[in-house]
Amino acid sequence: MSSVTVKPIKPWAATPRDRALTTASVLLAVLATFAIVAVTPMKGKLAYLFVFFVTWLAIDSFFVLRKSGVKGVRNGFAEKLTLLGAMIVMLAVGSILWSVISRGVAGLNFAYVTETMRNASMFDPIGKGGIAHAIFGTLLLIAIAIVISVPMGILTALYLTEIKGKASGLIEFLIQAMSGVPSVVAGLFIYAAIILNTPLRPSAFLGGLALTILMVPTVTRTAQEVLNLVPRDLREAGLAMGATQWKTVALVVVPAARSGLITAVILGVARIAGETAPLLFTVGTFDAFNINPFVGQNSALPVIVWSGLNGGSAESIQRAWSAILLLLIVVLIIFVAARLFGKKSMKK
Amino acid sequence: MSDQTQSTTPSSLSAVAAARADKKVAGTSPLGTGLEARGVHAWFDKHHALSDVSLDFSAGTVTALIGPSGCGKSTFIRTLNRMHEFIPHTSMAGQVLLDGKDIYEPGIDVTKIRLQIGMVFQKPNPFPSMTIGENVLSGLKLAQIKTSNPDELMEECLTRAGLWTEVKDRLGAHAGGLSGGQQQRLCIARALAVKPKVLLMDEPCSALDPGSTLRIEETISQLSKSMTVVIVTHNMQQAARVSDYTAFFLSDGGPGQMIEVGPTNEIFSRPRDQRTENYVTGRFG
Amino acid sequence: MSIDAPVKATPQARKITTKPRVSDQIFRAIVTAFSFSALVILALIALFLFIKGFSALKAQGFNFITSFEWNVFTDETGKEVAHFGLQAMLIGTVVISFIALFIAVPLAVLTALFLTFYAPERVKKVLVTVIDLMAAFPSILYGLWGYFVLMPMAEYWAKLLHKWLGWIYIFDVPEPIFQRSPFIAGIVLSIMIIPIITSVSREVFSQTPLERVQAAYALGATKWGMIRAVVLPFGANGVVGGSMLALGRAFGETVAVFSVLNIVYRTNFQILYTQGGNVASMIIQRFGEAGATEMSALIAAGLVLFFLTLIVNFFANFIVTKTVKSGR
Numbered sequence: 001m002s003s004v005t006v007k008p009i010k011p012w013a014a015t016p017r018d019r020a021l022t023t024a025s026v027l028l029a030v031l032a033t034f035a036i037v038a039v040t041p042m043k044g045k046l047a048y049l050f051v052f053f054v055t056w057l058a059i060d061s062f063f064v065l066r067k068s069g070v071k072g073v074r075n076g077f078a079e080k081l082t083l084l085g086a087m088i089v090m091l092a093v094g095s096i097l098w099s100v101i102s103r104g105v106a107g108l109n110f111a112y113v114t115e116t117m118r119n120a121s122m123f124d125p126i127g128k129g130g131i132a133h134a135i136f137g138t139l140l141l142i143a144i145a146i147v148i149s150v151p152m153g154i155l156t157a158l159y160l161t162e163i164k165g166k167a168s169g170l171i172e173f174l175i176q177a178m179s180g181v182p183s184v185v186a187g188l189f190i191y192a193a194i195i196l197n198t199p200l201r202p203s204a205f206l207g208g209l210a211l212t213i214l215m216v217p218t219v220t221r222t223a224q225e226v227l228n229l230v231p232r233d234l235r236e237a238g239l240a241m242g243a244t245q246w247k248t249v250a251l252v253v254v255p256a257a258r259s260g261l262i263t264a265v266i267l268g269v270a271r272i273a274g275e276t277a278p279l280l281f282t283v284g285t286f287d288a289f290n291i292n293p294f295v296g297q298n299s300a301l302p303v304i305v306w307s308g309l310n311g312g313s314a315e316s317i318q319r320a321w322s323a324i325l326l327l328l329i330v331v332l333i334i335f336v337a338a339r340l341f342g343k344k345s346m347k348k
Numbered sequence: 349m350s351d352q353t354q355s356t357t358p359s360s361l362s363a364v365a366a367a368r369a370d371k372k373v374a375g376t377s378p379l380g381t382g383l384e385a386r387g388v389h390a391w392f393d394k395h396h397a398l399s400d401v402s403l404d405f406s407a408g409t410v411t412a413l414i415g416p417s418g419c420g421k422s423t424f425i426r427t428l429n430r431m432h433e434f435i436p437h438t439s440m441a442g443q444v445l446l447d448g449k450d451i452y453e454p455g456i457d458v459t460k461i462r463l464q465i466g467m468v469f470q471k472p473n474p475f476p477s478m479t480i481g482e483n484v485l486s487g488l489k490l491a492q493i494k495t496s497n498p499d500e501l502m503e504e505c506l507t508r509a510g511l512w513t514e515v516k517d518r519l520g521a522h523a524g525g526l527s528g529g530q531q532q533r534l535c536i537a538r539a540l541a542v543k544p545k546v547l548l549m550d551e552p553c554s555a556l557d558p559g560s561t562l563r564i565e566e567t568i569s570q571l572s573k574s575m576t577v578v579i580v581t582h583n584m585q586q587a588a589r590v591s592d593y594t595a596f597f598l599s600d601g602g603p604g605q606m607i608e609v610g611p612t613n614e615i616f617s618r619p620r621d622q623r624t625e626n627y628v629t630g631r632f633g
Numbered sequence: 634m635s636i637d638a639p640v641k642a643t644p645q646a647r648k649i650t651t652k653p654r655v656s657d658q659i660f661r662a663i664v665t666a667f668s669f670s671a672l673v674i675l676a677l678i679a680l681f682l683f684i685k686g687f688s689a690l691k692a693q694g695f696n697f698i699t700s701f702e703w704n705v706f707t708d709e710t711g712k713e714v715a716h717f718g719l720q721a722m723l724i725g726t727v728v729i730s731f732i733a734l735f736i737a738v739p740l741a742v743l744t745a746l747f748l749t750f751y752a753p754e755r756v757k758k759v760l761v762t763v764i765d766l767m768a769a770f771p772s773i774l775y776g777l778w779g780y781f782v783l784m785p786m787a788e789y790w791a792k793l794l795h796k797w798l799g800w801i802y803i804f805d806v807p808e809p810i811f812q813r814s815p816f817i818a819g820i821v822l823s824i825m826i827i828p829i830i831t832s833v834s835r836e837v838f839s840q841t842p843l844e845r846v847q848a849a850y851a852l853g854a855t856k857w858g859m860i861r862a863v864v865l866p867f868g869a870n871g872v873v874g875g876s877m878l879a880l881g882r883a884f885g886e887t888v889a890v891f892s893v894l895n896i897v898y899r900t901n902f903q904i905l906y907t908q909g910g911n912v913a914s915m916i917i918q919r920f921g922e923a924g925a926t927e928m929s930a931l932i933a934a935g936l937v938l939f940f941l942t943l944i945v946n947f948f949a950n951f952i953v954t955k956t957v958k959s960g961r
Binding site: 006007008009010011012015017067068069070071072 | 387389391400430433438439440441442452453454455457458459460490491492
Binding site: 477 | 842850853855
């Protein structure tokens, strides 16, 4: 056998000639697009996208047809169509992010995040009044929801993974059903069950209850997945040492799944942080800080956005954009935290 | 080499192979010059899996590729119809010539190559969403080949695959209802419908019962009259029954290599390499 | 020792029992109790919505779902007259949800195909992160963006649609007012539900059995040929399940729809025209000023919405677990 080193190659990979051809057809299509749009009465950004797609397809098909025939053209068309679909989705997301940032920044200033609306109305010019109380309110709501739904969610998950009782199928089904409850129904339920039946009036606590209904299924499902990842040997080791089941669970299983359970909580928070509808029925509105979760209406970021939007004036709308920017930043932080913890729990 | 007294296997194998060689009429066929591999290497990422394999598959012959597991036979056969490149991060070197033209030439339409070099896999894989008839013609549909008489073609392919009598009344039934052996014959019929020059078979019978195996072996013998067949097999008796030539592959810790190739009865009775002899006498593998 | 030894009967399995320690019994009791909370909550939702909505349901009877008027006023004699019929809003819910599906499903399937079969590794990671992020956007954000950014563009498209396809009833309008229409609400809704359909589709597409994929390629199929022959038939059920999940979400969407839709109590199939509604946003709209009678009706409407989404989600989850999770 000869010992000449042979170089591995990939004859199927795109050659520089292929790449040049693709670039050329894209450039040609771009030129053609501008030409066509200038000549015809089409307008709007989407017109450019549409015309570009059609001209690029035409140019590319010309080359492909010679090499691979009709089925090659179909293949190329399908490939470009999937790219177009993905691009449209990305454009939508990009547009949303861009508009929030560009429009929300204008109303952000130190006052906005430190003052309340006690001495201002949302129709006042920007610079007067802020939404510090709403930031606090949102955090208060999240805290209340966590306090109630985390024990509920994790204990339910424990039932499904540790006890595995006969009702497991039913409980899983119910959790699925609960995850489909519309947020407006959750709010309406708290209203109908508590506000109409008891002397309790809208407050952060009731809002937290409504959000709990939405949060528990997310926490349960994620916690269940994470607990199932804990290897059986760990449980068996605990039991083999003579520990009771609850000690094994509390001291061995749960700590082993710790970062995953944190992920479950974070994902649950992400689910509810931006909810508006349930709060409209259960929390009301308030212009200043209200640190009492049980008494008195309270404020929250999503509701500020809602009021600002419905206010209709330029100032109130500006406040709405700035509030949603803040809310989006909160959601982004939660999202990044969930990913970081999620990676940590998967790595174990 | 060794004049066996204890193991009868090699000599009985070679007897079978010799009998088959007698039956076959030697000579060229009007099927082109066949398939030739020259200095083929294959890598999975950085792992050198196959080294410097050169084999010439004459038109109209059946060649068996034998060797222990993991020696690169399946990898090699997949370089012959450019299926190797579907696995991410793979690369190759060398040439594979069909009728004298390298199938790895840049600018070539690989789907056209695969129409001329067909493949049958170890696990039967008919398309479950199509009927039996649609399965047979699926290759034509995928390649956008028009045929003037689809029913005739269907019957011809199913007959050549040895399945016609069993399914002729239920061509509209779904392919999933067939037994394993029937499904595999359906896959053979499907591969035949696009009229390939070469048929590659990667352990086509290892998942099947002996009855189906025998029937497929009969099919292979018939097929070799009109095309070139390359078959990877673990079963040496099968190689002896079915092939004109046999190539022995081995990997001794490093990349797989083709150790020896020759007419089947010679490989089994008078192998030139000691490692070949060890394998065919059953000392390992 | 007799030659014919008696045949020993297989011994019966012993019943293994253990008496759990008291602490474990308490543990199990607590855990079980909490996990039944899901049942309790759902039952309470149905119960209280029913109780508080009862008076309206009783007064309207079956008309609550089928009739078309929604108003309450005091007539000349001082008596309160009320008509509560959800039909218009139920139809509206279905109309905008289906517009949303019509736009979202092709886009989501194309995106899922792109991610699974065409996108390079790094591009795929970025796109998947972006789509996950999309799913976390608050719905009020879609409402704001939908009203201020999308609507001007969508209005233009609506005018185009009307110009070229206005001879079809649904694209015709009684007057040329194209703002805040079911069409626009449908577009906003579609973007909200794309992440769900995309991730379910992606999961099912990536589970396509490799052997069928290879069979298609070995026959000389192009990538699209393989997708059509193998991936789409295999993944069809998963895509349907994902779309139904999305439908359940769309049915209950409130603030986003409210922002971009002019809620008028009339059945409107002319989707480009500025009239429409869905049950959820109607509830929000009328809640602020509702008297006791209307409140009962709104709560009953919530009950109807609850059961509607329950049923859709039940079927959706059934299909998804059957096809995607089990890996047919």
